[in-house]
Amino acid sequence: MKNSIKFKNLHLGLSSLTVIGVGFTYGICPNRILPFFFDFEVNSIDLNNVFRAIMGLYLGLAFYWLIGIFKPEYWRNATLICIIFMGGLAFGRIISIILDGIPSLPFSIGTILEILLMFWGIRNLKKDIYFERNQE
Template sequence: MMNQKNLNLLLSGIIVIIAGIVYGGYPTYIMPQLLGFEVVDLELKNMLRAVMGIYMGVGLFWVIGSFKAKLWYGATVCNVLFMGGISFGRIVSTVFDGISPLFTPALFLELLFFGWGLYNLKKYTKIE
């Protein structure tokens, strides 16, 4: 049975991998449907697929870290930095650009995973 310290990495890893696939899997179809803008430039397609690669790589690291004890600490630090950074960016956007009905639930999830990761680092990391 998976304990909660590993569950944080597993769940956030799966969610981020799925988000990456959504962003880059088929951007000429997904982005107009999901976000309302056309993706026609090669550079924008390249950027979205690069984001997909980042999300898939980082998410896979978290999933592996949820099963491999030697990787747990590094994966959790990476998760906290990612979730803290992305939620900070969304908060800045909310303040300057307004509330996004589509991404506000994502912000709450990111803050949840950020806090959960910090809690796990404090609870399960012994400083000797």
């Protein structure tokens, strides 16, 4: 059972670290960092504001997922929110691939990671529910 707990917490931990990293990339200094990674310029206060708001959203979600690791009573909700978040990002990217074509390598890797993290979360949630039902 201990390995199972570590494995299911690993999902939230890796999701948190990934989203924290991406959040900081988007929001620390968008007008300097984002042109380095992506093919666009951030050249207005409003765009800086949008990317810093995205950073805040990402950091807030990652913080909740970390709470789910350390407070077991929040684990299911944190996992469900992680599944919805990763699935929502993947869904949007898939729509973009269909409508716009294949994106650059960083965005393609992001799509794959989001799909993997979504399915890993679904697997963990199903296992947790199955385990709980069989304990009764």
